Amino acid sequence: MSNVFVIDTDYNPLDPVHPGYARRLLKQGKAAVYRRYPFTIVLKRVVEEPQMQPLRLKLDPGSKTTGIALVDDGNGKVVFAAELAHRGHAIKESLDDRRVVRRNRRNCKTRYRKPRWQNRRRKKGWLPPSLESRIANILTWVARLCRLAPITALSMELVKFDLQQIENPDITSVEYQQGTLQGYEVREYLLEKWERTCAYCSVQNVPLQVEHIHPRAKGGTSRISNLTLACEPCNKAKDTLDITVFLAKKPEVLKHILAQVKRPLKDASAVNATRWAVLQRLKALGLPVECGSGGLTKYNRTTRGLPKTHWLDAACVGKSTPVGLSHTGIVPLQIKAMGHESRQMCVVDKYGFPKQHKQRKKTFLGYQTGDMIKAMTPKGTFEGRIAIRHRPSFRLGKRDIHPKYLRCVHRADGYEYIQKGVRHAPPHD
Incomplete structure (x- = not known):
C-alpha cells in the first residue's frame, strides 16, 4: 500500500514512512493517528533540522477522474497514489432540478418573481459550477498533500482535445477551418449519415422525417448527435x-x-475548458509547475511497460518522469467527491410545492452526516458513512444503529474513501 504521511508535533511535514514503521511508532506510543484518509500519524515530539527528500506531486486531470501520484524523483519511487472521482454531473442534475422547480412556481403564479437571466453579468474567467467543482477538488487535494508531505514541485498534464479531429480524423485544410457541417444542411447531413434509410425499419425510397432519438418531451435536444431519420409510421x-x-x-x-x-x-470539452484555470491556480501556490502533453504521458507509460490507470498516468506526466519508476505494492486511495450536503431547507415535490422541512441543526450527539464511523454492535462490526437523524438511531447503509455503538474514525470532509478495493457502506440519501 502507499506510504504513511508523518508530521511532527508542530504539524511540519516529514518524509513519508513505510506502513510497518508507522505501526511500530504507534505501538511504542511515539506517535498518534492524526488522520485516517489519507493515513497520517503525528509524532509526539519536534524534529530539529529534519533531513527530507523532496517529492514531486503529479496530476492527470480528467473530466470524471483525476489521477494523483506523489513521486520521489531521486529514486523513482511512487510514494502515494490516489484517484479522485468528481461530481460535476451530479451538480448539473441538481441545478437542472432547481431550475425546473423555480419555473414551475412562476408558471403556477404561487408568487411573483421576474426571471433574472436577462440582467446577469458573469465575471471574466467564469466557469459553470460543474467545472468549478472539478478545479476545487484538485486544488483541495493539492493543498492537503502539501501540508502532509515535503512537496517541492508540481507536474500537470496540459492536454487539449481537438473536437473536430475527434469527430472526423480525416478533416483537413479548408474543411478544418470551416467546420464539419459548413455548406451542408442538417437534413442532407442526416441523409448521408443514415444512408437514406429509416433507422428503425430500414425502409428506403420513402419520405423520411427527422426524428429525435431522445424525445424533446423528455429533455432531448436538437443537436446532430440526437437526430436520426425515420419513416412516418415509425415516427x-x-x-x-x-x-x-x-x-x-x-x-x-x-x-x-x-x-x-x-x-x-462533453468530457473532452470539460477538460479543454478547465485546463488553463487549473494551471493558473496551481501557479498561485508558489511552487514550480511542469506541464506535459498527453502524448508524452502515453510515451512514458508505454516505454516503462505500465498498465493504463489514472494514477499511473499521473506518475508518468512530464519530462521529469524517472527512467525506473517503482510502484510495487502501491494501492491507490479511491476518493469520491460527495459535496457538503445541501443548503435547501425545504424539500419540494415535482410540482414545486413544499412537502418536507429539514432540521436546522447540522450536528446531533456529536455526529454529522458524512462522518466515517465504526459501529461495534451485538450483530457485528460495521464501518462506513452515516446519515444522522434527530432521534436515537442513525442510518448506516441500510441499517439503523444507535449512537452508543458508534466511534468516529474520520470527520466528514466532503469525500468518500475506498482503500484496498473494499467499499464501505454507501451513504444514505
Missing part, C-alpha cells in the same frame, strides 16, 4: 417513447443506432 409509433423501450424487441437495431450516434464530446 408516429415511437412518439415520446424512450428508444430502449421502443426497440426492446429489436436489440440488433438498437445496437446499430447507438453505434451510429456521434459519441459525446
Whole structure:
C-alpha cells in the first residue's frame, strides 16, 4: 500500500514512512493517528533540522477522474497514489432540478418573481459550477498533500482535445477551418449519415422525417448527435417513447443506432475548458509547475511497460518522469467527491410545492452526516458513512444503529474513501 504521511508535533511535514514503521511508532506510543484518509500519524515530539527528500506531486486531470501520484524523483519511487472521482454531473442534475422547480412556481403564479437571466453579468474567467467543482477538488487535494508531505514541485498534464479531429480524423485544410457541417444542411447531413434509410425499419425510397432519438418531451435536444431519420409510421409509433423501450424487441437495431450516434464530446470539452484555470491556480501556490502533453504521458507509460490507470498516468506526466519508476505494492486511495450536503431547507415535490422541512441543526450527539464511523454492535462490526437523524438511531447503509455503538474514525470532509478495493457502506440519501 502507499506510504504513511508523518508530521511532527508542530504539524511540519516529514518524509513519508513505510506502513510497518508507522505501526511500530504507534505501538511504542511515539506517535498518534492524526488522520485516517489519507493515513497520517503525528509524532509526539519536534524534529530539529529534519533531513527530507523532496517529492514531486503529479496530476492527470480528467473530466470524471483525476489521477494523483506523489513521486520521489531521486529514486523513482511512487510514494502515494490516489484517484479522485468528481461530481460535476451530479451538480448539473441538481441545478437542472432547481431550475425546473423555480419555473414551475412562476408558471403556477404561487408568487411573483421576474426571471433574472436577462440582467446577469458573469465575471471574466467564469466557469459553470460543474467545472468549478472539478478545479476545487484538485486544488483541495493539492493543498492537503502539501501540508502532509515535503512537496517541492508540481507536474500537470496540459492536454487539449481537438473536437473536430475527434469527430472526423480525416478533416483537413479548408474543411478544418470551416467546420464539419459548413455548406451542408442538417437534413442532407442526416441523409448521408443514415444512408437514406429509416433507422428503425430500414425502409428506403420513402419520405423520411427527422426524428429525435431522445424525445424533446423528455429533455432531448436538437443537436446532430440526437437526430436520426425515420419513416412516418415509425415516427408516429415511437412518439415520446424512450428508444430502449421502443426497440426492446429489436436489440440488433438498437445496437446499430447507438453505434451510429456521434459519441459525446462533453468530457473532452470539460477538460479543454478547465485546463488553463487549473494551471493558473496551481501557479498561485508558489511552487514550480511542469506541464506535459498527453502524448508524452502515453510515451512514458508505454516505454516503462505500465498498465493504463489514472494514477499511473499521473506518475508518468512530464519530462521529469524517472527512467525506473517503482510502484510495487502501491494501492491507490479511491476518493469520491460527495459535496457538503445541501443548503435547501425545504424539500419540494415535482410540482414545486413544499412537502418536507429539514432540521436546522447540522450536528446531533456529536455526529454529522458524512462522518466515517465504526459501529461495534451485538450483530457485528460495521464501518462506513452515516446519515444522522434527530432521534436515537442513525442510518448506516441500510441499517439503523444507535449512537452508543458508534466511534468516529474520520470527520466528514466532503469525500468518500475506498482503500484496498473494499467499499464501505454507501451513504444514505
